[in-house]
Amino acid sequence: GENVEQHPSTLSVQEGDSAVIKCTYSDSASNYFPWYKQELGKGPQLIIDIRSNVGEKKDQRIAVTLNKTAKHFSLHITETQPEDSAVYFCAASITTGANNLFFGTGTRLTVIP
């Protein structure tokens, strides 16, 4: 099955700086890569996703890049704010014929005011 590795496990940045979280995956058939944000006491919530037919996707201060050859994808958060503090999970999946997201182990991001 798919194996998703995520780094770093913890990340602290100053408010206004950028944060980058990286993930690698093992199954070359994976073609859907979402990122979820989990705030304290809540369930994970989708913040952005990318499919394998594009290399980059942006939504305001967050962006995701995908390198299918190297089998890695990254989340970039610019101009970080204290409310960005949370645990972020990457995931990978095959979109058809399967209905299972394989999650990374999570990155705890702390934005220091």
Place this chain on the structure above:
Amino acid sequence: DAGVIQSPRHEVTEMGQEVTLRCKPISGHNSLFWYRQTMMRGLELLIYFNNNVPIDDSGMPEDRFSAKMPNASFSTLKIQPSEPRDSAVYFCASSPLSLSIGELFFGEGSRLTVL
């Protein structure tokens, strides 16, 4: 919409007791998932249903775990008998897509502590 609703939010029980966790998915969503989250293993898929039918239960750790979805608006995850190693946060999630993966909408979780 109220989102995915889980109950109880917190459960403390003693080893050997039966535990039942409940989930109400978002109306109209065809797929329902049960995940377990621990520090050691992260988010693990236990089982998922499509149109109320269990599709893949390979993630269920052992026979002590069982899940049902008697109708489109309700699912249960039961642990009998419970053990301390079952302590975790259990999430239910639903998705509007049946045959392809898409956004999962998670509930707020049920935190289980087995003493």
